[in-house]
Amino acid sequence: MKRYSSRRLFSGRISFLIDKHAGKKMAVLLLLLFLLLTASAALGDIKLSLPAVFHTFIGGGTDFDQLVVYSFRMPRMVVALLAGMALAAAGAILQGLVRNPLASPDIIGLTAGASAAVVGFLTIFSNESNALTVSIQWLPLAAFFGAAVAALAIYLFAWKNGVSPVRLVLIGIGVAALMQAIKTMLMILGPIHQAAKANIWLTGTVNGASWKDVAVLAPWTIVLLAAAFLAARHVNIQELGDELAVNAGARVEWQRLLLIILATGLVGGAVAFAGGIGFVGLMAPHMARRLVGSAFGALLPASALIGAMLVMAADLAGRTLFLPLEVPAGVFTAGIGAPYFIYLLFRMK
Amino acid sequence: MKSKAGKLGLLIGGAVSVVLLMALSIVYGYTNTSWSMAYHAFTAFDGSTEHLVIQSVRLPRALIAAAVGASLAIAGAILQTLTKNPLASPDILGINAGAGFFVVVSLSLFGFNSSQAFALMAFIGSAVAVFLMFAISSAGREGMTPMKLTLAGAAIAAMFSSFTQGLLVLDEAALDQVLFWLAGSVQGRKLELLQGIIPYLAAGGTLALLLARKLNVLAMGEDVARGLGLKTGLIKLLSALAVVLLAGGSVAVAGPIGFIGIIIPHLAKKWIGTDHRWLLPFSGLLGAILLIAADIGARYVIMPQEVPVGVMTAVIGVPFFIYIARKGIGTK
Structure with missing residues (x-):
């Protein structure tokens, strides 16, 4: 029996390949995500009971419950959710694109570009008394700008009668090293207070997220995710290899450029609001692939859901396990991601 | 192919x-010194600042570089040679980052802070x-x-760098201490x-020289x-043991300095x-020539401050890396 079936929309103009049982599996993922949301809302410095949380969700609850859930916890949960989705989707796209299961935004240098831009921003726009001279609101834009510059550099340098996947990854590693050097340099030249601040950011945390952040990140991520979902059908054919894809009528280079732009946009948004939360873009697509197969119609949404859960769980662990210390979420994703990565390497043929 | 005499000439x-270059490195820098001063610092030491700088700052620095x-x-x-990878080097394969992580762990969890530690x-x-890399590269049927x-x-x-950053977030004092070391520098070492x-x-x-013949065969x-x-x-x-000794020792003295391990073997x-x-x-x-030269350059780029030499080598090295990646293994 075939595992995948195709769905056609708009009288066959757009078609998706999708795992036959994807629907059920996605429902389970959604349920898990909701449970995690509830737990996230209930746990922390102040503990709420589950009934109280449900009550608050549907609009009831005491003023205090409302305050804790909606003002303190919800914004960072939503930012974690969106950042996780974005990173995971970007990772899924990149892995398909370079036909390498180990590719992810952190390994090919997009995250490093964003990080360097953030440190640069903090160094350039601060005065002697360590205060920022411009609004912190501009910081996310700087992060996105950095990721875009890195992506552009990688793409341009990798271009040689087209962009081969292998070259793309290698150049990415080189560019990441350069960004790292720039970042270190800026951190040493800047005042130590800013260095510490930048370092917290770079490890990845959603601590201190507000509804204002959500208002910017949500539309950005949702639009890009939708676009990625539509463009993702190209990934499946790219996975066959350039020659086959060209023979099958795919405009390989254009689609690759489009997909890279989408991935960059997703990463830029996520890094801007949550910092460099590593290994999510690597792990989530793999987990999703085991669950729903490699047909992108289901893989992309499943990756996004798993990514969201990973970041939310990491944040939950970070703010509950070591109270009163708050450990950045990025430490946990790296802690899970590293062993997972080594497992992947051993499994790889 | 060059003749034996030609190769010997290159070595000499x-x-x-x-x-x-070591002489240049001893004489030129932020503190104003002259060639005769450098000569006298070793023959007729008189305890002046210049002589002290030459003996205890510049000389170690040149030797270490x-x-x-x-x-x-x-x-x-x-x-x-070992990995048949034109891009292999201690920094790209994660050896430098591993060393950096261990240093930060020792500093922030155990409170070691002497340079020996x-x-x-x-x-x-x-x-x-290195062990991790070899374990990974030999796993699977035909290796990596x-x-x-x-x-x-x-x-x-x-x-490794993610863990390092995580630790440094929790321990700001440690960040201050190791930041310069983590960037890679040959300055201020005794x-x-x-x-x-x-x-x-x-x-x-x-060990490497003894293995040279075998490496030719390999x-x-x-x-x-x-x-x-x-x-x-x-x-x-x-060979792996030789790499651990060489790369580990280097990182121990100077912190993670990148790209020399990539550029130099290609030129050579x-x-x-x-x-x-x-x-x-x-x-x-x-390699010695490149690092001494980069270190001298690092003193002059943003005087009176110094650029960590690891940043200098990265700035020189990345274009080279990209060049090799474009022409080298990407086409296979």
């Missing part, structure tokens, strides 16, 4: 350049990373392709530190080497050929 030329540059270059050359931990970290190994190294490096490490570097270098391919009666497993293990191969008996010593000399 390299050695002379190293000595000249030479030793570290040479070691990193030789380690890179061995790694490139830094050195020891960096040494252990490098060994762990150069491409996979490069990616694996990058991911290991990412993992001569005793080098004295403690130099036996390891020397042992690594000697470079022809594993099957050929085995067919010629070479114990490839043993040779690989010994171009000039002196692929025979490891010539290639390894020549790589060593070129």
Whole structure:
């Protein structure tokens, strides 16, 4: 029996390949995500009971419950959710694109570009008394700008009668090293207070997220995710290899450029609001692939859901396990991601 | 192919350049000193600031730059042969990041903060990373392709630096202490530190030279080497040991300095050929030249402050890396 079936929309103009049982599996993922949301809302410095949380969700609850859930916890949960989705989707796209299961935004240098831009921003726009001279609101834009510059550099340098996947990854590693050097340099030249601040950011945390952040990140991520979902059908054919894809009528280079732009946009948004939360873009697509197969119609949404859960769980662990210390979420994703990565390497043929 | 005399000439030329650059490194810098002052600092020491700077700052610095540059270059050359990967080097394969993580762990969890402890931990970290790399590269049926190994190294490096950053977030005081070390620098190290490490570097270098012939055979391919009666497993293990000694020792003294291990072996191969008996010593000399020169440059770029020399080598090295990636293994 075939595992995948195709769905056609708009009288066959757009078609998706999708795992036959994807629907059920996605429902389970959604349920898990909701449970995690509830737990996230209930746990922390102040503990709420589950009934109280449900009550608050549907609009009831005491003023205090409302305050804790909606003002303190919800914004960072939503930012974690969106950042996780974005990173995971970007990772899924990149892995398909370079036909390498180990590719992810952190390994090919997009995250490093964003990080360097953030440190640069903090160094350039601060005065002697360590205060920022411009609004912190501009910081996310700087992060996105950095990721875009890195992506552009990688793409341009990798271009040689087209962009081969292998070259793309290698150049990415080189560019990441350069960004790292720039970042270190800026951190040493800047005042130590800013260095510490930048370092917290770079490890990845959603601590201190507000509804204002959500208002910017949500539309950005949702639009890009939708676009990625539509463009993702190209990934499946790219996975066959350039020659086959060209023979099958795919405009390989254009689609690759489009997909890279989408991935960059997703990463830029996520890094801007949550910092460099590593290994999510690597792990989530793999987990999703085991669950729903490699047909992108289901893989992309499943990756996004798993990514969201990973970041939310990491944040939950970070703010509950070591109270009163708050450990950045990025430490946990790296802690899970590293062993997972080594497992992947051993499994790889 | 160059004649033997030509190769010997290159080696001698390299050695002379190293000595000249070391002299330059001793004389030029932020504190104003002259050649005669440098001469008198060693023959008729009078305790003046200039003489002190020359004896206790500039001289160790020049020696360390030479030793570290040479070691990193030789380690890179061995790694490139061993992994058949033109992009292999201690930094790309995650060895530097491993050392950095161990140093931060020792500092922030155990409170070690002497430079000897830094050195020891960096040494252990490098060994762990090399072991990890070899374990990973020999797993699976036919081992790892150069491409996979490069990616694996990058991911290991990412993992280690993520942990390092996480630790530093929780311990701001530690951040202040290790930031400059983590960037890679040969400045402000005492001569005793080098004295403690130099036996390891020397042992690594000697081991590498002893293995040179075998590496020539290994470079022809594993099957050929085995067919010629070479114990490839043993040779690989010994080579790995040489790399740990060389790279670990270097990181211990100077912190993670990147790209020398990539650039130099390529240049050396171009000039002196692929025979490891010539290639390894020549790589060593070129590595020393590059790092001393980069270190002198690092003093002048943003005077009166200094750029960490690791940043300098990255800025020089990345374009080179990209050049190799474009023409090298990307086309296969």
